[in-house]
Amino acid sequence: MEKTFIILKPDCMEQGLAGKVLQRFESEGFSIVATKMTRLESPILREHYAHVANLPFFPDIEAFMSSRSVIMVALQGDNVIQRVRDLLGPTDSTKAPAGTIRGDFGTDMMRNVVHASDGPETSAAELKRFFKDDEIFA
Numbered sequence: 001m002e003k004t005f006i007i008l009k010p011d012c013m014e015q016g017l018a019g020k021v022l023q024r025f026e027s028e029g030f031s032i033v034a035t036k037m038t039r040l041e042s043p044i045l046r047e048h049y050a051h052v053a054n055l056p057f058f059p060d061i062e063a064f065m066s067s068r069s070v071i072m073v074a075l076q077g078d079n080v081i082q083r084v085r086d087l088l089g090p091t092d093s094t095k096a097p098a099g100t101i102r103g104d105f106g107t108d109m110m111r112n113v114v115h116a117s118d119g120p121e122t123s124a125a126e127l128k129r130f131f132k133d134d135e136i137f138a
Contacts, residue, residue: 003033003138004081005126007115008071010064017105018071021114024087024101025075033138034074034131040065048129064110072130076138081123084116 006025008018022032045062046053052061075084089096093106093113106112117123127136 001076001078001138002080002120002123003074003076003127003136004084004123005117005130006073006075006084008073009111009113009115010068010070011107011111012105012113013068013070015105017113021101021105022073025084028077028083028087030075030077030080030084031138032073033076034127034136035071036131036135037069037071039069042066044129048126061110074127074131074136074138081117081119085118088112088114088116 008021012018012021026032040048042062045065049058049061049065052058077083087101089100089102089106091102091112092109093102093111094108096103096106096112098104101114102112117126
């Protein structure tokens with residue numbers, strides 16, 4: 001069974017969509033194997049977004065992602081990484097079709113409701129970054 005990491009982003013929390021989003025994942029047969037709510041701070045955001053932390057738009061990402069609490073989740077299921085990304089739709093919500101999570105609830109490139117790991121290596125690194133081994137129940 002494969003695992004993936006998601007963050008229900010500040011816009012998801014602000015709109016009260018956490019339950020609806022999680023329901024979509026559960027309806028696909030994925031199991032929630034870890035969850036925690038937190039407010040992300042600069043050091044962890046710089047680590048998580050290290051690939052863009054030196055770019056001019058990073059302060060906007062940092063301000064947005066630290067603007068309110070988020071829910072971090074580990075999901076488990078068959079081919080869960082790709083299937084979650086398919087359920088989400090494109091990163092840019094304006095290009096995401098209706099019926100996808102981002103198409104239904106997102107508004108733009110940053111306010112796209114959910115962050116999701118984009119591959120097995122990323123998933124493993126993100127799960128390790130945000131959860132201790134004994135916090136994942138699978």
